[in-house]
Amino acid sequence: MGQHSGEGESRENERGEGGTRHGESGEGERTAGERTAAERTAAERRAVARWRDIAGADAVADDEAALAAVSRNTSAFRPRRVVAVLRPSDAAQVAAIVRVAREEKVPLHPYSTGFNWGLGSRLPVRDGCALLDLSRMDRxxxxxxxxxxxxxxxxxxxxxxxxxxxxxxxxxxxxxxxxxxxxxxxxxxxxxxxxxxxxxxxxxxxxxxxxxxxxxxxxxxxxxxxxxxxxxxxxxxxxxxxxxxxxxxxxxxxxxxxxxxxRQECLRLLVFTLSEAALPGVVDAVRELFLRGTLRSIVHVFNDKRVLAMAGGGRVPTWTGAVAVDGTAEQVALAVADARRTLTAAGASPRVLAEADAAAPGADPVVTALWDVHTGRPTTAFLHGLYQSVPGKETPADPDVLDGTSVGYLACMPVAAVDGRTVAELVALVEKTCAEHGMVPAIAVNPTGPDYLESVVNLYFDRDDPAQEEAARACNTALHRRLYEDGFRFYRVGVETMEALTGWDTAPWETIGLLKAALDPDGILSPGRYAPL
Ligand SMILES: Cc1cc2nc3c(=O)[nH]c(=O)nc-3n(C[C@H](O)[C@H](O)[C@H](O)COP(=O)(O)OP(=O)(O)OC[C@H]3O[C@@H](n4cnc5c(N)ncnc54)[C@H](O)[C@@H]3O)c2cc1C
Structure with missing residues (x-):
């Protein structure tokens, strides 16, 4: 049983059922989620007008098309009723907007660029928020x-x-x-x-x-x-x-x-492949490499969802790991030799790559992408990989339009110790749960140091296929529940998991409620985000 704050409970009662009913009198029994833009509450209409005065008419959108567009999300989460989208251009406007939100009791959900894909994109947890899009503040x-x-x-x-x-x-x-x-x-x-x-x-x-x-x-x-x-x-x-x-x-x-x-004098990328059977030993080896200071940068280890899918589950899947090693040429030579020896002994096959390998004509695009991100160059390669993971889909000219496409993506993000046996149990539970739902997960286990690793379990699905969408949704819910019951905890969750999360004893929710009451006394900032509603 999770701890619930008295503060959270009293707010929920004010709002009524599920926190979505508006407390204002004279609004009948319609929930906030059911209202259309034309049916805004008087407070919402006043707030929108006042926000226009603060930020300018072009910084406030509240037409049906704009509101529907921001609610659409790649995870197929229920669209929320959004009051308006506000795009302030400086911190003074933000402060004035927040004060109006407080006075009119119309909540705000701030985001920076709104690409929180797999977890809700731009969606607030509850209905009836105005979105505070901060992308114009870009200095x-x-x-x-x-x-x-x-x-x-x-x-x-x-x-x-x-x-x-x-x-x-x-x-x-x-x-x-x-x-x-x-x-x-x-x-x-x-x-x-x-x-x-x-x-x-x-x-x-x-x-x-x-x-x-x-x-x-x-x-x-x-x-x-x-x-x-x-x-x-x-x-x-x-x-x-x-x-x-x-x-x-x-x-x-x-x-x-x-x-x-x-930027260091020398950087090498260590890329290694391994069978799933070797994963526990390789994870333990990575821990040793961190402990003795050989590795200082996050290690990423990915399964190959497509190899597994092609093999129909009958062959051992292949995993691929990558980590940057940098410093002086002498430091890098020593670290690379140690890492290569240790990973090989654990059953992995490492390769050491330099810039020329990533830049060479005909270079493996995966190597090029890994080189780019490890050397500070963002790439669209991983986004492209997401589109390619759903059969029959093409990457659009602008891959950022993901939320508007029929490519579906849900993420589950458990944290675990950097311990081979624990990782084997985590992966086995994820694979079993996904298989029961007919899903093939794309899994990453990423040790950040000797102590903990962050795992990302991605589910891709075709939003044009209602059965796939339903299977992915059920699978994601089951993954969170089963992992939690098996003692795993999450380092990040989506908007539709917030309610379950705050019902679990995974954080001091009562104290978080006290902080919320002090710093956001009217509960107008992202209500329900990593806090009880
Ligand atoms: C192919 C692919 C690869 C990805 N790789 C990674 C990865 O390597 N690492 C990773 O972490 N994620 C990754 N993601 C997930 C996600 O896309 C990123 O985390 C992304 O940075 C989040 O979007 P954003 O930067 O637009 O943040 P936003 O969506 O703007 O913000 C995220 C949340 O933070 C809060 N917030 C944002 N700005 C503010 C503010 N100014 N004030 C108060 N609250 C605020 C809001 O609650 C918001 O919902 C990946 C996704 C895909 C599809």
Whole structure:
């Protein structure tokens, strides 16, 4: 049984059944989800008019077509009733918008670029929110080459940051994800995402936030003026607050100070293949390599969903791993020799790749894509792979339109110890559950260091086929439930799993409720996001 806060319960009662019924009198018995744009509450109409005054008419869309478009999502989640889409252009507008939301009691769901694919895209957890699209706030405010950090606004994409560094600071490298080049740095960080080189949580040096009260604030030493080497010491004094705004609905982040990687003299990519039988031993070997300092960058290990599908389950599937090793040429030579020896002894077949291998004419596109992301260049290759995973689908000219296509994608993200036996049990449970639903999962197990690995279980399906869509949905629900019951926990969940998550004893929900009541007293920021409704 999970802990529920008194605060969360009283809000739910105010809203009525399922948290979707609006509390305002005179609105009859229709749920918020059933209302059309033309049937907005008086408070919603007032809020939209006031938001137009703040941000300008072109920054507020509330026509049926625009609202339907933002609700459409690749995961086939139920569309939410959205009040409006707001596109402010600076932090002052954000603060004014939040104050209006508070006064009119119309909730906001902020996002940076809205590519939270597999987990809900731009969808809020509950109906009746206005979406706060921060993509127009897209300034790289500052890069400090000596301090190795960038101050970026929510709309700054990973491609924009990579291009900026390549043009102005070639000695610095961005930690990029496998998502769209046009996905954001800040949104990824606030979902506690992971780049190919390291976990985003390690990169936060400070946040600029508008709280749910409408108050602007900055975390750590950034709260004040006159500090020498301001962003060199991320902890500040007193409680460290950055973590409060990651996976929460406590504030709207209007800028983040993010750590950048130094470009090293030498980088090699270690790519290794292994059978599923060798996976536990290879995971244990990776742990040893982290413990003795040979590896310092995240290791990604993927199954090959298509090989498995072609083999009809009758052959042993092949897995592929990749990790970057960088430093001076001497350091890299030593690390590569150790990693190669250790992985080979564990049953993997490693190859060591340099830039020329990735850039050579006719190079394996998988190698090129892995090289790009490990060296700070975002790529569309992984997105392309997603489209190719659903038979009969083509990658559109603009792959970012995923939510508007019939390619279906759901993700389940358990966390586990870097321990061979645990990983074998995790993979076996995932494969068994998926097989029962007629699904073939694309699985990644990504050790971030010696202690924990993040797994990503992707389910791809054809949204034109209702039976496949239903199977994928049921499979995703079963995966979460069974993994939870087997003692696995999740590091990230989708909007339709939030309710189950907050019913499980996986976080101090009561305390989170107290924080929510203090920083967002009217519950107007992303209600239900990693918090009880
Ligand atoms: C092929 C493919 C590969 C992928 N690879 C990766 C990967 O390697 N690593 C990874 O982590 N993910 C990956 N993803 C998942 C996802 O696409 C990324 O995490 C992506 O960065 C999230 O989208 P976004 O940057 O637009 O964030 P958004 O959707 O803008 O934000 C995510 C959430 O954070 C909150 N939020 C965002 N901005 C703010 C703000 N300013 N203030 C308050 N709250 C905010 C909101 O709740 C929002 O829903 C992948 C997806 C696909 C399809």
């Amino acid at each position: 790289v405010r500052e890069v400090d080459p000596a301090g190795r950090y960038a101050i970026v606004e929510p709309g700054v994409t990973q491609l924009q940051l990579a291009d900026h560094l390549a043009a102005h600071h070639p000695d610095l490298v961005a930690n990029v994800t496998g998502s769209s080049p046009h996905s954001s740095v800040v949104g990824n960080l606030l979902e506690r995402g992971t780049g190919f080189r390291r976990h985003r949580a390690e990169e936060v040096r400070g946040l600029e936030v508008v709280l749910g009260t409408g108050q602007p604030m900055r975390t750590g030493l950034w709260a004040g003026e006159g500090s020498r080497q301001l962003h060199h010491y991320p902890y500040g004094v007193g409680p460290r607050l950055d973590g409060l705004f990651v996976q929460s609905g406590l504030g709207v982040v209007t800028a983040a100070v993010v750590d950048l990687l130094p």
